[in-house]
Amino acid sequence: MSALAELRKLEKGGKGSKRDNRAAAWFLTPWFIGLVLITAGPMLASLVLAFTKYNLLQAPVFNGLDNIVRMFGDERLLRSLINTFLYVIISVPLQLALALALAVFLDRGVRGLSFYRSVFYLPSLLGGSVAIAVLWRTVFGTGGLVNDALAFFGIQGQGWISSPDTALATLILLNVWTFGSPMVIFLAGLRQIPTSYYEAAQVDGASRWRQFRSITMPLLSPIIFFNLVLQIIHAFQSFTQAFVVSGGTGGPADSTLVFSLYLYQRAFGSFDMGYASALAWLLVLVIGAFTALNFWLSKYWVFYDD
Template sequence: MSATAELRKLRSGRSAAKQQNKAAFFFLLPWFLGLFVITVGPMATSLYLSFTDYNLLQDPSFTGLDNFSRMLSDERLHHSLQVTFTYVLVSVPLQLALALALAIFLDRGLRGLAFYRSIFYLPSLLGASVAIAVLWRTVFGADGLFNEGLGLVGIEGRGWISEPETALWTLIILNVWTFGSPMVIFLAGLRQIPASYYEAASIDGANRWRQFWSVTLPLLTPIVFFNLVLQIIHAFQSFTQAFIVSGGTGGPADSTLFYSLYLYQRGFGNFDMGYASALAWLLLLMVGAFTAINFWASKYWVFYND
Protein backbone atom coordinates (compact mmCIF):
# COMPACT_ATOMS: atom_id res chain seq x y z
CA MET A 1 0.00 0.00 0.00
CA SER A 2 1.41 3.38 -1.02
CA ALA A 3 2.03 6.21 1.41
CA THR A 4 -0.79 8.20 -0.20
CA ALA A 5 -3.30 5.39 0.40
CA GLU A 6 -2.19 5.02 4.02
CA LEU A 7 -2.59 8.77 4.56
CA ARG A 8 -6.09 8.66 3.09
CA LYS A 9 -7.01 5.72 5.32
CA LEU A 10 -5.70 7.57 8.40
CA ARG A 11 -7.68 10.71 7.49
CA SER A 12 -10.79 8.63 6.90
CA GLY A 13 -10.43 7.00 10.32
CA ARG A 14 -10.03 10.37 11.99
CA SER A 15 -13.08 11.73 10.18
CA ALA A 16 -15.17 8.74 11.29
CA ALA A 17 -14.00 9.20 14.89
CA LYS A 18 -14.97 12.89 14.78
CA GLN A 19 -18.41 11.98 13.46
CA GLN A 20 -18.86 9.49 16.29
CA ASN A 21 -17.78 12.08 18.86
CA LYS A 22 -20.25 14.59 17.43
CA ALA A 23 -23.05 12.02 17.62
CA ALA A 24 -22.15 11.18 21.22
CA PHE A 25 -22.09 14.86 22.17
CA PHE A 26 -25.45 15.36 20.47
CA PHE A 27 -27.04 12.60 22.55
CA LEU A 28 -25.40 13.91 25.74
CA LEU A 29 -26.46 17.51 25.07
CA PRO A 30 -29.87 17.23 26.88
CA TRP A 31 -28.10 15.90 29.97
CA PHE A 32 -25.54 18.73 29.90
CA LEU A 33 -28.34 21.28 29.49
CA GLY A 34 -30.17 19.79 32.46
CA LEU A 35 -26.98 19.76 34.52
CA PHE A 36 -26.13 23.41 33.94
CA VAL A 37 -29.64 24.88 33.71
CA ILE A 38 -31.33 22.91 36.51
CA THR A 39 -28.43 22.11 38.86
CA VAL A 40 -25.19 24.05 38.40
CA GLY A 41 -26.83 27.36 37.44
CA PRO A 42 -29.24 27.56 40.41
CA MET A 43 -26.50 26.42 42.79
CA ALA A 44 -24.15 29.17 41.57
CA THR A 45 -26.94 31.74 41.86
CA SER A 46 -27.78 30.56 45.37
CA LEU A 47 -24.13 30.80 46.38
CA TYR A 48 -23.98 34.38 45.14
CA LEU A 49 -27.25 35.32 46.86
CA SER A 50 -25.97 33.90 50.16
CA PHE A 51 -23.55 36.87 50.27
CA THR A 52 -26.24 39.44 49.53
CA ASP A 53 -29.29 41.14 51.01
CA TYR A 54 -32.11 40.15 48.63
CA ASN A 55 -35.85 40.41 49.24
CA LEU A 56 -37.15 39.22 45.82
CA LEU A 57 -38.47 42.73 45.08
CA GLN A 58 -35.25 44.72 44.77
CA ASP A 59 -31.86 44.00 43.28
CA PRO A 60 -29.52 42.07 45.60
CA SER A 61 -26.88 44.10 47.41
CA PHE A 62 -23.59 42.47 48.40
CA THR A 63 -23.16 42.16 52.19
CA GLY A 64 -20.24 39.74 52.48
CA LEU A 65 -20.49 37.27 55.35
CA ASP A 66 -23.31 39.07 57.17
CA ASN A 67 -25.85 36.33 56.48
CA PHE A 68 -23.55 33.69 57.93
CA SER A 69 -22.72 35.77 60.98
CA ARG A 70 -26.45 36.27 61.63
CA MET A 71 -26.77 32.52 62.09
CA LEU A 72 -24.76 32.68 65.30
CA SER A 73 -27.45 34.76 67.05
CA ASP A 74 -30.53 33.28 65.35
CA GLU A 75 -32.31 31.40 68.15
CA ARG A 76 -35.02 29.98 65.88
CA LEU A 77 -32.30 28.56 63.64
CA HIS A 78 -30.64 26.92 66.64
CA HIS A 79 -33.98 25.46 67.70
CA SER A 80 -34.67 24.16 64.19
CA LEU A 81 -31.27 22.45 64.22
CA GLN A 82 -32.13 20.78 67.52
CA VAL A 83 -35.48 19.59 66.17
CA THR A 84 -33.92 18.34 62.93
CA PHE A 85 -31.06 16.50 64.62
CA THR A 86 -33.50 14.83 67.01
CA TYR A 87 -35.66 13.79 64.07
CA VAL A 88 -32.71 12.39 62.10
CA LEU A 89 -30.89 10.64 64.94
CA VAL A 90 -34.04 8.96 66.28
CA SER A 91 -36.15 8.18 63.21
CA VAL A 92 -33.45 6.88 60.87
CA PRO A 93 -32.12 4.09 63.17
CA LEU A 94 -35.68 3.05 64.08
CA GLN A 95 -36.69 3.02 60.42
CA LEU A 96 -33.70 0.90 59.39
CA ALA A 97 -34.23 -1.52 62.30
CA LEU A 98 -37.87 -2.04 61.33
CA ALA A 99 -36.96 -2.40 57.64
CA LEU A 100 -34.31 -5.02 58.43
CA ALA A 101 -36.64 -6.98 60.72
CA LEU A 102 -39.36 -7.12 58.08
CA ALA A 103 -36.83 -8.02 55.37
CA ILE A 104 -35.62 -10.97 57.46
CA PHE A 105 -39.22 -12.04 58.02
CA LEU A 106 -40.03 -11.90 54.30
CA ASP A 107 -36.79 -13.70 53.42
CA ARG A 108 -38.13 -16.89 54.96
CA GLY A 109 -39.86 -17.79 51.71
CA LEU A 110 -43.47 -16.74 52.31
CA ARG A 111 -46.10 -17.49 49.71
CA GLY A 112 -47.10 -14.39 47.79
CA LEU A 113 -43.80 -12.67 48.57
CA ALA A 114 -44.21 -10.25 45.66
CA PHE A 115 -47.58 -9.14 47.05
CA TYR A 116 -46.26 -8.52 50.57
CA ARG A 117 -43.20 -6.77 49.21
CA SER A 118 -45.40 -4.43 47.20
CA ILE A 119 -47.70 -3.72 50.16
CA PHE A 120 -44.79 -2.93 52.47
CA TYR A 121 -43.19 -0.72 49.82
CA LEU A 122 -46.27 1.49 49.46
CA PRO A 123 -45.51 3.67 52.54
CA SER A 124 -42.25 4.79 50.92
CA LEU A 125 -44.16 5.93 47.85
CA LEU A 126 -46.89 7.74 49.80
CA GLY A 127 -45.16 8.86 53.01
CA ALA A 128 -43.90 12.20 51.69
CA SER A 129 -47.19 13.13 50.02
CA VAL A 130 -49.54 15.88 51.15
CA ALA A 131 -52.43 13.40 51.42
CA ILE A 132 -50.62 11.21 53.96
CA ALA A 133 -49.58 14.28 55.99
CA VAL A 134 -53.21 15.40 56.13
CA LEU A 135 -54.24 11.88 57.11
CA TRP A 136 -51.57 11.83 59.83
CA ARG A 137 -52.82 15.10 61.27
CA THR A 138 -56.33 13.66 61.39
CA VAL A 139 -55.31 10.33 62.91
CA PHE A 140 -53.28 11.91 65.72
CA GLY A 141 -55.67 14.80 66.37
CA ALA A 142 -57.61 15.15 69.62
CA ASP A 143 -60.61 13.36 68.07
CA GLY A 144 -58.54 11.14 65.80
CA LEU A 145 -58.47 7.43 65.21
CA PHE A 146 -55.46 6.90 67.48
CA ASN A 147 -57.26 8.33 70.50
CA GLU A 148 -60.33 6.27 69.66
CA GLY A 149 -58.18 3.15 69.75
CA LEU A 150 -56.72 4.15 73.11
CA GLY A 151 -60.23 4.77 74.42
CA LEU A 152 -61.18 1.17 73.64
CA VAL A 153 -58.60 -0.03 76.18
CA GLY A 154 -59.45 2.63 78.76
CA ILE A 155 -56.58 5.04 78.07
CA GLU A 156 -57.39 8.73 77.86
CA GLY A 157 -56.12 10.34 74.68
CA ARG A 158 -54.55 13.73 74.09
CA GLY A 159 -53.85 16.12 71.24
CA TRP A 160 -50.72 14.42 69.97
CA ILE A 161 -50.28 16.89 67.11
CA SER A 162 -51.23 19.99 69.10
CA GLU A 163 -48.92 19.47 72.11
CA PRO A 164 -45.22 20.37 71.92
CA GLU A 165 -44.13 17.31 73.90
CA THR A 166 -45.55 14.84 71.37
CA ALA A 167 -45.89 16.64 68.02
CA LEU A 168 -42.36 15.82 66.82
CA TRP A 169 -42.77 12.17 67.80
CA THR A 170 -45.76 11.81 65.52
CA LEU A 171 -43.55 12.90 62.61
CA ILE A 172 -40.84 10.49 63.74
CA ILE A 173 -43.42 7.69 63.64
CA LEU A 174 -44.41 8.81 60.14
CA ASN A 175 -40.80 8.61 58.93
CA VAL A 176 -40.36 5.18 60.53
CA TRP A 177 -43.54 4.08 58.76
CA THR A 178 -41.91 4.81 55.39
CA PHE A 179 -39.65 1.77 55.74
CA GLY A 180 -40.49 0.24 52.37
CA SER A 181 -37.54 1.43 50.30
CA PRO A 182 -34.76 0.30 52.68
CA MET A 183 -36.69 -2.91 53.35
CA VAL A 184 -36.63 -3.88 49.65
CA ILE A 185 -32.90 -3.13 49.50
CA PHE A 186 -32.28 -5.20 52.64
CA LEU A 187 -34.29 -8.05 51.15
CA ALA A 188 -32.19 -7.99 48.00
CA GLY A 189 -29.03 -8.09 50.12
CA LEU A 190 -30.28 -11.03 52.18
CA ARG A 191 -30.91 -12.99 48.99
CA GLN A 192 -27.21 -12.64 48.11
CA ILE A 193 -25.94 -14.34 51.28
CA PRO A 194 -25.04 -17.99 50.45
CA ALA A 195 -27.03 -20.61 52.37
CA SER A 196 -23.81 -22.55 52.95
CA TYR A 197 -22.72 -19.92 55.50
CA TYR A 198 -25.79 -20.62 57.63
CA GLU A 199 -25.30 -24.37 57.26
CA ALA A 200 -21.72 -24.09 58.48
CA ALA A 201 -22.78 -21.92 61.41
CA SER A 202 -25.54 -24.39 62.30
CA ILE A 203 -23.07 -27.26 62.30
CA ASP A 204 -20.88 -25.25 64.67
CA GLY A 205 -23.86 -24.98 67.04
CA ALA A 206 -24.93 -21.41 66.35
CA ASN A 207 -28.62 -20.70 66.95
CA ARG A 208 -30.63 -18.25 64.85
CA TRP A 209 -29.72 -15.29 67.04
CA ARG A 210 -26.01 -16.13 66.83
CA GLN A 211 -26.29 -16.64 63.08
CA PHE A 212 -27.83 -13.19 62.73
CA TRP A 213 -25.01 -11.45 64.64
CA SER A 214 -22.15 -13.52 63.20
CA VAL A 215 -23.29 -14.17 59.63
CA THR A 216 -26.24 -12.04 58.49
CA LEU A 217 -25.34 -8.65 59.96
CA PRO A 218 -21.62 -8.62 59.03
CA LEU A 219 -22.35 -9.61 55.43
CA LEU A 220 -25.18 -7.09 55.27
CA THR A 221 -23.14 -4.13 56.54
CA PRO A 222 -22.55 -2.66 53.03
CA ILE A 223 -26.34 -2.58 52.55
CA VAL A 224 -26.82 -1.07 56.02
CA PHE A 225 -24.26 1.60 55.16
CA PHE A 226 -25.95 2.37 51.84
CA ASN A 227 -29.38 2.69 53.43
CA LEU A 228 -27.99 4.74 56.31
CA VAL A 229 -26.45 7.35 54.02
CA LEU A 230 -29.56 7.62 51.84
CA GLN A 231 -32.02 7.85 54.72
CA ILE A 232 -29.99 10.46 56.60
CA ILE A 233 -29.93 12.66 53.50
CA HIS A 234 -33.66 12.11 53.01
CA ALA A 235 -34.43 12.91 56.67
CA PHE A 236 -32.49 16.20 56.55
CA GLN A 237 -34.59 17.22 53.55
CA SER A 238 -37.96 16.43 55.15
CA PHE A 239 -40.37 19.28 54.66
CA THR A 240 -43.90 18.31 53.55
CA GLN A 241 -44.85 16.42 56.71
CA ALA A 242 -43.94 19.26 59.08
CA PHE A 243 -45.43 21.91 56.79
CA ILE A 244 -48.84 20.21 56.52
CA VAL A 245 -49.09 18.99 60.11
CA SER A 246 -48.17 22.38 61.58
CA GLY A 247 -49.93 24.49 58.97
CA GLY A 248 -46.60 25.89 57.82
CA THR A 249 -45.73 27.37 61.22
CA GLY A 250 -43.54 24.63 62.69
CA GLY A 251 -45.79 24.61 65.75
CA PRO A 252 -46.88 24.04 68.34
CA ALA A 253 -44.17 26.14 70.00
CA ASP A 254 -41.78 25.40 67.11
CA SER A 255 -41.69 21.74 68.12
CA THR A 256 -41.91 20.63 64.47
CA LEU A 257 -39.77 23.42 63.03
CA PHE A 258 -37.60 21.38 60.69
CA TYR A 259 -34.56 23.11 59.22
CA SER A 260 -36.02 22.96 55.70
CA LEU A 261 -39.29 24.47 56.96
CA TYR A 262 -37.44 27.33 58.66
CA LEU A 263 -35.49 27.90 55.44
CA TYR A 264 -38.78 28.11 53.56
CA GLN A 265 -40.20 30.58 56.07
CA ARG A 266 -37.19 32.87 55.76
CA GLY A 267 -37.13 32.77 51.97
CA PHE A 268 -40.80 32.84 51.02
CA GLY A 269 -42.45 34.01 54.24
CA ASN A 270 -40.12 36.87 55.16
CA PHE A 271 -38.76 37.41 51.61
CA ASP A 272 -35.25 37.20 53.05
CA MET A 273 -33.87 35.23 50.13
CA GLY A 274 -30.24 36.11 50.80
CA TYR A 275 -30.39 34.64 54.30
CA ALA A 276 -32.38 31.65 53.01
CA SER A 277 -29.67 30.97 50.43
CA ALA A 278 -27.06 31.00 53.19
CA LEU A 279 -29.21 28.56 55.17
CA ALA A 280 -29.41 26.31 52.11
CA TRP A 281 -25.63 26.17 51.85
CA LEU A 282 -25.36 25.44 55.56
CA LEU A 283 -27.74 22.52 55.01
CA LEU A 284 -25.54 21.28 52.17
CA LEU A 285 -22.48 21.46 54.41
CA MET A 286 -24.25 19.59 57.22
CA VAL A 287 -25.41 16.79 54.93
CA GLY A 288 -21.92 16.61 53.41
CA ALA A 289 -20.36 16.44 56.89
CA PHE A 290 -22.68 13.63 57.99
CA THR A 291 -21.96 11.73 54.78
CA ALA A 292 -18.21 12.21 55.15
CA ILE A 293 -18.33 11.00 58.78
CA ASN A 294 -20.27 7.92 57.70
CA PHE A 295 -17.73 7.12 55.00
CA TRP A 296 -14.85 7.64 57.43
CA ALA A 297 -16.45 5.45 60.11
CA SER A 298 -17.45 2.74 57.61
CA LYS A 299 -13.92 1.33 57.54
CA TYR A 300 -14.40 0.24 61.16
CA TRP A 301 -17.69 -1.65 60.74
CA VAL A 302 -18.51 -2.30 57.07
CA PHE A 303 -17.40 -5.70 55.77
CA TYR A 304 -16.63 -6.02 52.04
CA ASN A 305 -15.44 -9.65 51.90
CA ASP A 306 -11.82 -8.55 51.70
Protein backbone atom coordinates (compact mmCIF):
# COMPACT_ATOMS: atom_id res chain seq x y z
CA MET A 1 0.00 0.00 0.00
CA SER A 2 2.84 2.37 0.78
CA ALA A 3 4.33 1.85 -2.69
CA LEU A 4 0.95 2.52 -4.32
CA ALA A 5 0.57 5.69 -2.27
CA GLU A 6 4.00 6.91 -3.35
CA LEU A 7 3.11 6.21 -6.99
CA ARG A 8 -0.07 8.26 -6.67
CA LYS A 9 1.92 11.13 -5.16
CA LEU A 10 4.32 11.02 -8.07
CA GLU A 11 1.43 11.07 -10.55
CA LYS A 12 -0.08 14.08 -8.79
CA GLY A 13 3.32 15.76 -8.77
CA GLY A 14 3.70 15.10 -12.49
CA LYS A 15 0.34 16.69 -13.21
CA GLY A 16 1.26 19.62 -11.01
CA SER A 17 4.57 20.10 -12.79
CA LYS A 18 2.78 20.11 -16.15
CA ARG A 19 0.43 22.79 -14.89
CA ASP A 20 3.44 24.78 -13.63
CA ASN A 21 5.11 24.45 -17.03
CA ARG A 22 2.01 25.73 -18.79
CA ALA A 23 1.75 28.65 -16.38
CA ALA A 24 5.42 29.47 -16.92
CA ALA A 25 4.94 29.32 -20.69
CA TRP A 26 2.05 31.79 -20.48
CA PHE A 27 4.10 34.18 -18.35
CA LEU A 28 7.03 33.92 -20.80
CA THR A 29 4.85 34.52 -23.85
CA PRO A 30 5.21 38.36 -23.78
CA TRP A 31 8.99 37.95 -23.61
CA PHE A 32 9.02 35.55 -26.57
CA ILE A 33 6.82 37.94 -28.56
CA GLY A 34 9.22 40.78 -27.78
CA LEU A 35 12.18 38.58 -28.74
CA VAL A 36 10.65 37.84 -32.15
CA LEU A 37 9.28 41.30 -32.93
CA ILE A 38 11.91 43.55 -31.35
CA THR A 39 15.15 41.54 -31.52
CA ALA A 40 15.15 38.51 -33.82
CA GLY A 41 12.87 40.04 -36.47
CA PRO A 42 14.88 43.25 -36.98
CA MET A 43 18.13 41.27 -36.95
CA LEU A 44 16.94 39.02 -39.76
CA ALA A 45 15.59 42.05 -41.65
CA SER A 46 18.95 43.82 -41.37
CA LEU A 47 20.71 40.68 -42.62
CA VAL A 48 18.52 40.73 -45.73
CA LEU A 49 18.97 44.50 -46.20
CA ALA A 50 22.75 44.06 -46.00
CA PHE A 51 22.60 42.64 -49.51
CA THR A 52 20.41 45.40 -50.93
CA LYS A 53 20.47 49.05 -51.91
CA TYR A 54 17.89 50.77 -49.72
CA ASN A 55 17.33 54.42 -48.78
CA LEU A 56 13.93 54.29 -46.97
CA LEU A 57 12.23 56.10 -49.84
CA GLN A 58 12.30 53.29 -52.39
CA ALA A 59 11.89 49.55 -52.17
CA PRO A 60 15.08 47.59 -51.45
CA VAL A 61 16.96 46.46 -54.56
CA PHE A 62 19.13 43.36 -54.31
CA ASN A 63 22.77 44.19 -55.14
CA GLY A 64 24.56 41.02 -54.04
CA LEU A 65 27.93 41.59 -52.39
CA ASP A 66 28.27 45.23 -53.46
CA ASN A 67 27.98 46.54 -49.89
CA ILE A 68 30.71 44.17 -48.71
CA VAL A 69 33.02 45.08 -51.60
CA ARG A 70 32.31 48.74 -50.89
CA MET A 71 33.73 48.38 -47.38
CA PHE A 72 37.24 47.67 -48.67
CA GLY A 73 37.42 51.09 -50.34
CA ASP A 74 35.77 53.07 -47.54
CA GLU A 75 38.48 55.18 -45.93
CA ARG A 76 36.19 56.54 -43.21
CA LEU A 77 35.22 53.01 -42.27
CA LEU A 78 38.89 52.14 -41.86
CA ARG A 79 39.39 55.25 -39.76
CA SER A 80 36.42 54.37 -37.54
CA LEU A 81 37.74 50.84 -37.04
CA ILE A 82 41.18 52.14 -36.03
CA ASN A 83 39.63 54.62 -33.58
CA THR A 84 37.39 51.92 -32.12
CA PHE A 85 40.22 49.42 -31.70
CA LEU A 86 42.36 52.06 -29.96
CA TYR A 87 39.41 53.01 -27.78
CA VAL A 88 38.79 49.39 -26.74
CA ILE A 89 42.40 48.25 -26.37
CA ILE A 90 43.42 51.24 -24.23
CA SER A 91 40.32 52.07 -22.20
CA VAL A 92 39.17 48.60 -21.16
CA PRO A 93 42.44 47.47 -19.48
CA LEU A 94 42.80 50.84 -17.73
CA GLN A 95 39.19 50.72 -16.57
CA LEU A 96 39.51 47.19 -15.19
CA ALA A 97 42.84 47.96 -13.51
CA LEU A 98 41.33 50.98 -11.75
CA ALA A 99 38.22 49.03 -10.79
CA LEU A 100 40.28 46.18 -9.35
CA ALA A 101 42.56 48.53 -7.41
CA LEU A 102 39.61 50.29 -5.79
CA ALA A 103 37.86 46.98 -5.08
CA VAL A 104 40.95 45.68 -3.28
CA PHE A 105 41.14 48.93 -1.30
CA LEU A 106 37.48 48.78 -0.28
CA ASP A 107 37.75 45.08 0.58
CA ARG A 108 40.10 45.91 3.45
CA GLY A 109 37.17 46.95 5.62
CA VAL A 110 36.91 50.69 5.03
CA ARG A 111 34.38 52.46 7.21
CA GLY A 112 31.32 53.58 5.33
CA LEU A 113 31.78 50.90 2.67
CA SER A 114 28.19 51.24 1.42
CA PHE A 115 28.66 54.97 0.91
CA TYR A 116 31.93 54.62 -1.02
CA ARG A 117 30.54 51.77 -3.07
CA SER A 118 27.57 53.91 -4.10
CA VAL A 119 29.77 56.92 -4.89
CA PHE A 120 32.17 54.89 -7.02
CA TYR A 121 29.30 53.14 -8.79
CA LEU A 122 27.61 56.42 -9.70
CA PRO A 123 29.81 57.15 -12.78
CA SER A 124 28.71 53.85 -14.34
CA LEU A 125 25.09 54.98 -14.07
CA LEU A 126 25.77 58.42 -15.54
CA GLY A 127 28.73 57.78 -17.87
CA GLY A 128 26.62 56.82 -20.88
CA SER A 129 24.17 59.69 -20.49
CA VAL A 130 23.98 62.76 -22.71
CA ALA A 131 24.29 65.07 -19.70
CA ILE A 132 27.66 63.63 -18.66
CA ALA A 133 28.92 63.76 -22.24
CA VAL A 134 27.97 67.44 -22.41
CA LEU A 135 29.68 68.03 -19.06
CA TRP A 136 32.77 66.21 -20.34
CA ARG A 137 32.89 68.44 -23.42
CA THR A 138 32.68 71.49 -21.17
CA VAL A 139 35.34 70.27 -18.74
CA PHE A 140 37.85 69.57 -21.53
CA GLY A 141 36.92 72.62 -23.60
CA THR A 142 39.17 75.63 -24.15
CA GLY A 143 37.90 77.43 -21.05
CA GLY A 144 37.06 74.28 -19.13
CA LEU A 145 37.97 73.04 -15.69
CA VAL A 146 41.03 71.09 -16.90
CA ASN A 147 42.65 74.16 -18.42
CA ASP A 148 41.79 76.20 -15.33
CA ALA A 149 43.55 73.64 -13.17
CA LEU A 150 46.59 73.64 -15.44
CA ALA A 151 46.66 77.46 -15.43
CA PHE A 152 46.82 77.39 -11.62
CA PHE A 153 50.19 75.62 -11.95
CA GLY A 154 51.33 77.94 -14.73
CA ILE A 155 50.77 75.43 -17.54
CA GLN A 156 49.27 76.57 -20.83
CA GLY A 157 46.14 74.58 -21.63
CA GLN A 158 44.59 73.74 -24.97
CA GLY A 159 41.33 72.68 -26.56
CA TRP A 160 41.45 68.99 -25.68
CA ILE A 161 38.23 68.23 -27.51
CA SER A 162 39.07 70.36 -30.57
CA SER A 163 42.53 68.86 -31.11
CA PRO A 164 42.77 65.67 -33.26
CA ASP A 165 45.72 64.54 -31.14
CA THR A 166 43.82 64.49 -27.84
CA ALA A 167 40.11 64.24 -28.70
CA LEU A 168 40.02 60.44 -28.67
CA ALA A 169 42.00 60.41 -25.41
CA THR A 170 39.21 62.37 -23.70
CA LEU A 171 36.70 59.70 -24.75
CA ILE A 172 39.02 56.98 -23.46
CA LEU A 173 39.30 58.82 -20.15
CA LEU A 174 35.51 59.08 -19.95
CA ASN A 175 35.16 55.32 -20.42
CA VAL A 176 37.83 54.65 -17.79
CA TRP A 177 35.93 56.93 -15.42
CA THR A 178 32.88 54.62 -15.61
CA PHE A 179 34.61 51.92 -13.58
CA GLY A 180 31.83 51.46 -11.04
CA SER A 181 30.11 48.41 -12.48
CA PRO A 182 33.21 46.18 -12.79
CA MET A 183 34.41 47.47 -9.40
CA VAL A 184 31.26 46.21 -7.66
CA ILE A 185 31.63 42.84 -9.39
CA PHE A 186 35.29 42.65 -8.36
CA LEU A 187 34.35 43.51 -4.79
CA ALA A 188 31.78 40.70 -4.72
CA GLY A 189 34.40 38.29 -6.07
CA LEU A 190 36.95 39.32 -3.45
CA ARG A 191 34.44 38.64 -0.68
CA GLN A 192 34.14 35.03 -1.93
CA ILE A 193 37.87 34.23 -1.47
CA PRO A 194 38.34 32.30 1.82
CA THR A 195 40.38 34.22 4.37
CA SER A 196 42.09 30.97 5.39
CA TYR A 197 44.22 31.19 2.22
CA TYR A 198 45.61 34.56 3.28
CA GLU A 199 46.14 33.41 6.87
CA ALA A 200 48.15 30.41 5.66
CA ALA A 201 50.19 32.67 3.37
CA GLN A 202 50.94 35.05 6.24
CA VAL A 203 52.16 32.14 8.36
CA ASP A 204 54.51 31.20 5.52
CA GLY A 205 55.81 34.78 5.46
CA ALA A 206 54.29 35.84 2.11
CA SER A 207 54.18 39.58 1.50
CA ARG A 208 50.98 41.40 0.54
CA TRP A 209 52.11 41.61 -3.07
CA ARG A 210 52.87 37.87 -3.14
CA GLN A 211 49.45 37.15 -1.64
CA PHE A 212 47.81 39.32 -4.26
CA ARG A 213 49.77 37.70 -7.10
CA SER A 214 49.50 34.09 -5.95
CA ILE A 215 46.08 34.02 -4.26
CA THR A 216 43.90 36.97 -5.24
CA MET A 217 44.62 37.09 -8.96
CA PRO A 218 44.25 33.34 -9.69
CA LEU A 219 41.04 33.00 -7.66
CA LEU A 220 39.65 36.22 -9.09
CA SER A 221 40.57 35.34 -12.68
CA PRO A 222 37.02 34.12 -13.60
CA ILE A 223 35.63 37.47 -12.43
CA ILE A 224 38.32 39.33 -14.39
CA PHE A 225 37.44 37.30 -17.47
CA PHE A 226 33.73 38.04 -17.00
CA ASN A 227 34.34 41.78 -16.66
CA LEU A 228 36.77 41.76 -19.59
CA VAL A 229 34.26 40.22 -21.98
CA LEU A 230 31.41 42.50 -20.89
CA GLN A 231 33.45 45.71 -21.02
CA ILE A 232 34.93 44.90 -24.45
CA ILE A 233 31.43 44.37 -25.86
CA HIS A 234 30.24 47.58 -24.21
CA ALA A 235 33.22 49.56 -25.52
CA PHE A 236 32.69 48.38 -29.09
CA GLN A 237 29.09 49.60 -28.89
CA SER A 238 30.03 53.02 -27.50
CA PHE A 239 28.09 55.78 -29.25
CA THR A 240 26.63 58.50 -27.02
CA GLN A 241 29.92 59.95 -25.79
CA ALA A 242 31.43 60.29 -29.27
CA PHE A 243 28.19 61.67 -30.71
CA VAL A 244 27.76 64.39 -28.07
CA VAL A 245 31.43 65.36 -27.73
CA SER A 246 31.89 65.70 -31.50
CA GLY A 247 28.45 67.07 -32.22
CA GLY A 248 27.64 63.99 -34.29
CA THR A 249 30.45 64.61 -36.80
CA GLY A 250 33.20 62.41 -35.37
CA GLY A 251 35.55 65.38 -35.54
CA PRO A 252 37.93 66.99 -35.37
CA ALA A 253 39.37 65.33 -38.49
CA ASP A 254 37.46 62.12 -37.73
CA SER A 255 39.55 61.60 -34.59
CA THR A 256 36.46 60.62 -32.53
CA LEU A 257 34.71 58.75 -35.32
CA VAL A 258 34.05 55.40 -33.63
CA PHE A 259 32.35 52.58 -35.51
CA SER A 260 28.87 53.01 -34.01
CA LEU A 261 28.89 56.72 -34.83
CA TYR A 262 29.92 56.06 -38.43
CA LEU A 263 27.17 53.44 -38.72
CA TYR A 264 24.68 56.02 -37.45
CA GLN A 265 25.89 58.57 -40.00
CA ARG A 266 25.44 56.12 -42.87
CA ALA A 267 21.99 55.04 -41.68
CA PHE A 268 20.41 58.32 -40.58
CA GLY A 269 22.71 60.91 -42.14
CA SER A 270 22.68 59.68 -45.74
CA PHE A 271 19.86 57.09 -45.34
CA ASP A 272 22.10 54.44 -46.85
CA MET A 273 20.29 51.68 -44.99
CA GLY A 274 21.61 48.79 -47.04
CA TYR A 275 25.23 49.71 -46.39
CA ALA A 276 24.46 50.54 -42.75
CA SER A 277 22.94 47.07 -42.29
CA ALA A 278 26.11 45.52 -43.68
CA LEU A 279 28.16 47.64 -41.26
CA ALA A 280 25.98 46.48 -38.37
CA TRP A 281 26.71 42.86 -39.19
CA LEU A 282 30.39 43.68 -39.51
CA LEU A 283 30.24 44.97 -35.93
CA VAL A 284 28.56 41.73 -34.86
CA LEU A 285 31.36 39.73 -36.46
CA VAL A 286 34.08 41.88 -34.88
CA ILE A 287 32.56 41.58 -31.40
CA GLY A 288 32.05 37.85 -31.92
CA ALA A 289 35.68 37.44 -33.00
CA PHE A 290 37.00 39.32 -29.95
CA THR A 291 34.72 37.32 -27.65
CA ALA A 292 35.81 34.01 -29.20
CA LEU A 293 39.45 35.05 -28.88
CA ASN A 294 38.96 35.86 -25.20
CA PHE A 295 37.35 32.48 -24.56
CA TRP A 296 40.18 30.72 -26.37
CA LEU A 297 42.86 32.61 -24.44
CA SER A 298 41.05 32.12 -21.13
CA LYS A 299 42.28 28.53 -20.85
CA TYR A 300 45.80 29.89 -20.37
CA TRP A 301 45.10 32.28 -17.51
CA VAL A 302 41.63 31.71 -15.99
CA PHE A 303 41.70 29.45 -12.93
CA TYR A 304 38.69 27.51 -11.67
CA ASP A 305 38.56 25.69 -8.33
CA ASP A 306 37.14 22.56 -9.92
